[in-house]
Amino acid sequence: xxxxxxxxxxxxxxxxxxxxxxxxxxxxxxxxxxxxxxxxxxxxxxxxxxxxxxxxxxxxxxxxxxxxxxxxxxxxxxxxxxxxxxxxxxxxxxxxxxxxxxxxxxxxxxxxxxxxxxxxxxxxxxxxxxxxxxxxx
Numbered sequence: 001x002x003x004x005x006x007x008x009x010x011x012x013x014x015x016x017x018x019x020x021x022x023x024x025x026x027x028x029x030x031x032x033x034x035x036x037x038x039x040x041x042x043x044x045x046x047x048x049x050x051x052x053x054x055x056x057x058x059x060x061x062x063x064x065x066x067x068x069x070x071x072x073x074x075x076x077x078x079x080x081x082x083x084x085x086x087x088x089x090x091x092x093x094x095x096x097x098x099x100x101x102x103x104x105x106x107x108x109x110x111x112x113x114x115x116x117x118x119x120x121x122x123x124x125x126x127x128x129x130x131x132x133x134x135x136x137x
Contacts, residue, residue, distance in 0.1 A: 019054050035070070053087050
């Protein structure tokens with residue numbers, strides 16, 4: 001199955017910044033978004049962001065899921081997951097609970113794996129368990 005086709009299984013893309021688009025500013029959205037053009041600024045979302053092969057994004061990104069086959073310069077935080085496809089180029093730090101990097105990706109930065117904060121019960125856990133959890137975050 002084509003990797004791009006697999007993305008569309010998650011949700012229908014409602015908005016596309018087409019090739020030739022040059023957008024600067026703060027971008028906030030709540031439904032899946034696909035970027036084919038250029039974007040500079042900040043991106044915040046509770047949904048899926050797909051950065052296509054021809055896209056160039058210079059931004060710090062916070063989203064539920066980020067899928068990259070284009071170029072990103074900036075830090076990325078994804079609540080659910082980050083997936084960098086074979087054509088992807090990322091220069092920045094990654095922070096997510098699930099990460100998938102395909103062969104051929106160019107990545108320069110650090111990666112931090114985060115856990116679901118709801119899975120930590122600080123009121124009933126023993127001190128030793130809390131220390132172990134904090135050490136792994």
